[in-house]
Amino acid sequence: xxxxxxxxxxxxxxxxxxxxEVSLATVDRVLNARPGVxxxxxxxxxxxxxxLGYVRDAAAANLARGRTYNFVFxxxxxxxxxxxxxxxxxxxxxxxxxxxxxxxxxxxxxAFDPVALAEAIDAIDTAxxxxxxxxxxETPSVRDSIALLRSQGVTVVSLVADIPSSERDHYVxxxxxxxxxxxxxLMGKFIGQREGKILVLTGSxxxxxxxxxxLGFDAVMTRDFPHLDVLASLEGRxxxxxxxxxxxxxxxxxxxxxxxxxxxxxxxxxxRFFASRxxxxxxxxxxxxxTQLSREALSNDVFDAVISQDTGHLVxxxxxxxxxxxxxxxxxxxxxxxxIDVYLKENMPP
Amino acid sequence: xxxxxxxxxxxxxxxxxxxxEVSLATVDRVLNARPGVxxxxxxxxxxxxxxLGYVRDAAAANLARGRTYNFVFxxxxxxxxxxxxxxxxxxxxxxxxxxxxxxxxxxxxxAFDPVALAEAIDAIDTAxxxxxxxxxxETPSVRDSIALLRSQGVTVVSLVADIPSSERDHYVxxxxxxxxxxxxxLMGKFIGQREGKILVLTGSxxxxxxxxxxLGFDAVMTRDFPHLDVLASLEGRxxxxxxxxxxxxxxxxxxxxxxxxxxxxxxxxxxRFFASRxxxxxxxxxxxxxTQLSREALSNDVFDAVISQDTGHLVxxxxxxxxxxxxxxxxxxxxxxxxIDVYLKENMPP
DNA sequence: GTGAAAGCGCTAACAA
DNA sequence: TTGTTAGCGCTTTCAC
Numbered sequence: 001x002x003x004x005x006x007x008x009x010x011x012x013x014x015x016x017x018x019x020x021e022v023s024l025a026t027v028d029r030v031l032n033a034r035p036g037v038x039x040x041x042x043x044x045x046x047x048x049x050x051x052l053g054y055v056r057d058a059a060a061a062n063l064a065r066g067r068t069y070n071f072v073f074x075x076x077x078x079x080x081x082x083x084x085x086x087x088x089x090x091x092x093x094x095x096x097x098x099x100x101x102x103x104x105x106x107x108x109x110x111a112f113d114p115v116a117l118a119e120a121i122d123a124i125d126t127a128x129x130x131x132x133x134x135x136x137x138e139t140p141s142v143r144d145s146i147a148l149l150r151s152q153g154v155t156v157v158s159l160v161a162d163i164p165s166s167e168r169d170h171y172v173x174x175x176x177x178x179x180x181x182x183x184x185x186l187m188g189k190f191i192g193q194r195e196g197k198i199l200v201l202t203g204s205x206x207x208x209x210x211x212x213x214x215l216g217f218d219a220v221m222t223r224d225f226p227h228l229d230v231l232a233s234l235e236g237r238x239x240x241x242x243x244x245x246x247x248x249x250x251x252x253x254x255x256x257x258x259x260x261x262x263x264x265x266x267x268x269x270x271x272r273f274f275a276s277r278x279x280x281x282x283x284x285x286x287x288x289x290x291t292q293l294s295r296e297a298l299s300n301d302v303f304d305a306v307i308s309q310d311t312g313h314l315v316x317x318x319x320x321x322x323x324x325x326x327x328x329x330x331x332x333x334x335x336x337x338x339x340i341d342v343y344l345k346e347n348m349p350p
Numbered sequence: 351x352x353x354x355x356x357x358x359x360x361x362x363x364x365x366x367x368x369x370x371e372v373s374l375a376t377v378d379r380v381l382n383a384r385p386g387v388x389x390x391x392x393x394x395x396x397x398x399x400x401x402l403g404y405v406r407d408a409a410a411a412n413l414a415r416g417r418t419y420n421f422v423f424x425x426x427x428x429x430x431x432x433x434x435x436x437x438x439x440x441x442x443x444x445x446x447x448x449x450x451x452x453x454x455x456x457x458x459x460x461a462f463d464p465v466a467l468a469e470a471i472d473a474i475d476t477a478x479x480x481x482x483x484x485x486x487x488e489t490p491s492v493r494d495s496i497a498l499l500r501s502q503g504v505t506v507v508s509l510v511a512d513i514p515s516s517e518r519d520h521y522v523x524x525x526x527x528x529x530x531x532x533x534x535x536l537m538g539k540f541i542g543q544r545e546g547k548i549l550v551l552t553g554s555x556x557x558x559x560x561x562x563x564x565l566g567f568d569a570v571m572t573r574d575f576p577h578l579d580v581l582a583s584l585e586g587r588x589x590x591x592x593x594x595x596x597x598x599x600x601x602x603x604x605x606x607x608x609x610x611x612x613x614x615x616x617x618x619x620x621x622r623f624f625a626s627r628x629x630x631x632x633x634x635x636x637x638x639x640x641t642q643l644s645r646e647a648l649s650n651d652v653f654d655a656v657i658s659q660d661t662g663h664l665v666x667x668x669x670x671x672x673x674x675x676x677x678x679x680x681x682x683x684x685x686x687x688x689x690i691d692v693y694l695k696e697n698m699p700p
Numbered sequence: 701g702t703g704a705a706a707g708c709g710c711t712a713a714c715a716a
Numbered sequence: 717t718t719g720t721t722a723g724c725g726c727t728t729t730c731a732c
Contacts, residue, residue, distance in 0.1 A: 008418050008448060008451060008452075008453050010448070010449055010451075012724090012725055012726085013725070013726065014725080022702075022703085023702065023703040023704075024703080024704090024725095024726080024727090025702070025703055025704080025727085025728080026701085026702060026703075027726095028726070028727060028728085029701095029702090031726090032727085036701060036702085037701070037702080038701060038702090041701080041702085055448075055449040056449075056725090056726080057413075057449065057724095057725055057726070059409035059410075059412070059413060059450070059725085059726095060409075060413050060708090060724070060725035060726045060727095061725075061726050061727075062409070062708090062726090063407075063409060063410050063413065063708050063709065063710095063724095063725080063726075063727090064707080064708050064725075064726040064727040064728080065708080065726080065727060065728090066707095066708060066727090068358050096682070098358060098360070098405075099360055099405040099406075099407065099408075100409070101358060101360075102358075103358050178696060178697055179697070181696035181697070182694060182696040182697040184696070185694050185695060185696045186694065189539070189540055189654075189694075190539055192542045216696075220696060304539075307697075310689075312684055312685065316685070332446070334662055335662065335666070337699060339660075339691065339699065340697040341689065341691070341692075342691075342692035342693075342694070342697060343692075344532060344535050344536065344539075344692070345535060346528060346531035346532040346534070346535045346566075346570060347528055347529070347531070347532040347657075347690040347692060349687060349689065362708090362709055362710085363709070363710065364709080372718075372719085373718065373719045373720075374709095374710080374711090374719085374720090375711085375712085375718070375719060375720080375721095376717085376718060376719075377710095378710070378711060378712085379717095379718090381710090382711085386717060386718085387717070387718080388717060388718090391717080391718085406709085406710080407708095407709055407710070409709085409710095410708075410709035410710045410711090410724090411709075411710050411711070412710090412724090413708095413709080413710075413711090413724045413725065413726095414709075414710040414711040414712080414723080414724050415710080415711060415712090415724080416711090416723095416724060
């Protein structure tokens with residue numbers, strides 16, 4: 001690829017019109033698959049398009065259309081740092097793309113509550129909303145509500161936790177099975193040869209992301225670290241109080257816990273418990289989501305590793321995908337893959 | 351943030367012109383800081399802009415301007431997978447933004463050769479090129495060439511390895527000191543209590559990225575893992591043949607090497623050496639850059655961890671930054687920060 | 701079925 | 717120093 005190539009200049013609909021010997025309006029009809037064009041004319045135009053290698057200028061098209069995008073995020077209503085971060089990213093991006101004719105809003109629905117979620121989805125105003133990003137549990141009622149939404153022409157993406165049984169257009173989030181596998185690998189390698197029990201702290205088995213992480217975690221633990229004994233999941237419902245209450249009993253029942261996998265949004269409860277229980281030999285801890293609390297825990301060597309997904313990336317990606325769907329443009333899959341970030345003390349971003 | 355907000359509709363220059371009681375052309379002059387407007391008029395217009403909260407529609411502006419962007423990447427000419435990947439990303443992105451009036455090209459210059467690099471920079475056609483991304487060593491001659499380029503109005507970003515002494519507009523790449531620190535932390539944690547020597551394989555001490563990684567690596571090793579003995583760097587100049595030749599002697603001289611940090615582009619030589627030397631007790635290996643070879647090495651448990659930077663992100667970020675500079679638009683720093691990716695067997699992307 | 705013409709928000713001649 | 721006007725590439729009435 002030599003530097004100093006011929007200057008760029010792409011064909012426009014004018015060129016197509018000239019070559020196909022039709023008017024601009026007809027080219028536009030063909031481009032947008034609008035009805036009322038004779039078959040032969042369609043062919044002529046398509047031939048010209050192919051011949052000239054025409055690609056539509058999306059910016060100009062949107063300008064002419066005066067199109068605006070209205071996207072809604074549906075998030076769980078419980079309070080934790082991951083959700084606040086997601087919320088902040090939505091507001092921030094919403095501000096900065098207001099001037100690209102794109103409007104972002106969000107609603108909150110009770111966590112782990114499929115009925116409330118389905119109601120929220122049903123309440124979407126399909127006349128004005130172009131796309132919805134949903135972070136919530138996968139159940140039949142949710143699936144049905146999504147199907148209804150899609151049938152009205154609204155783009156639906158699942159966020160953070162997939163809803164594969166539904167007709168969602170796309171999933172935006174990490175591969176949670178792989179995330180669980182990664183947690184297991186870190187846990188096993190950090191523990192080394194020692195033997196003992198591993199506690200898995202989860203949120204709810206209704207949450208597909210939590211479930212998948214556990215699956216991945218178990219698979220690698222069983223295969224690569226059979227000398228470690230992984231206990232049944234402790235369901236903390238992402239509630240700090242509940243978690244801080246449950247932990248002492250569990251630890252008392254299982255004296256030889258040498259590793260803890262905090263696989264959901266239970267970091268606050270876990271850290272509160274650690275703070276109350278000083279002098280206890282510190283287990284290896286692998287947690288999820290880089291936030292203020294988990295950053296401090298990494299700094300203080302309370303957490304050994306944090307597996308994370310970039311909330312900024314999640315939101316930007318969801319918006320790009322909903323826009324692309326609305327414009328019937330292809331999705332750049334490589335750019336939209338959400339990575340499983342691994343953070344240790346030393347590679348935390350500033 | 352409630353869903354179902356007032357529909358968006360942003361003020362345009364027409365609104366400004368009306369409120370400020372001037373013509374479109376005058377608004378345009380003020381917006382673009384063009385000369386020939388009376389001070390009082392400028393004030394009037396700016397007051398209207400502030401009052402209406404006007405933000406220019408960049409897409410419409412670029413359409414009207416017919417502006418094209420011509421960006422050149424300068425890369426080292428040696429062959430390795432990281433560079434091929436960078437090259438592929440440039441070609442790929444170049445294809446997909448050809449239709450956004452943006453042209454990407456690249457040139458290759460001899461690796462670790464400041465004179466050749468300075469010459470390549472001097473050879474840039476400043477009349478047609480809007481921005482240059484440079485991946486190469488930092489020396490006085492390079493610094494001077496960059497200064498000259500910038501003085502002609504060309505945007506300059508340093509890529510992968512920073513050139514902070516120069517007047518580059520921006521650095522696109524990871525914090526290499528932190529990358530080295532991360533490598534050390536992984537190495538130390540994976541080795542555990544055992545004692546022994548650590549070999550650091552580097553490319554060239556002329557390369558700022560290589561140098562910084564070593565600095566970060568040593569800092570954490572000394573502080574957190576004093577029982578490990580880090581040897582002087584083996585400079586492999588990223589040359590597989592040279593590396594495969596140097597390694598046997600080094601290993602013979604130091605029988606107790608239990609860890610290897612492959613901090614530059616020497617994976618191929620290292621793996622070739624491993625292949626030739628079967629039956630040797632495998633050291634813990636931390637390497638850089640996720641590529642075909644390093645992926646296989648992770649899969650086969652030959653490498654324990656790979657620290658990486660996403661080449662797609664590097665290229666997209668460099669282009670976004672060069673565009674923003676050209677348009678005098680602000681840079682979204684959060685989005686442009688290149689992360690230090692940590693890959694283990696289980697979190698490799700597919 | 702097809703085409704002519706106006707206009708999206710902005711820029712850039714060219715006048716005045 | 718300021719204003720008028722013709723586009724950029726595309727969409728969208730409204731005629732024919």
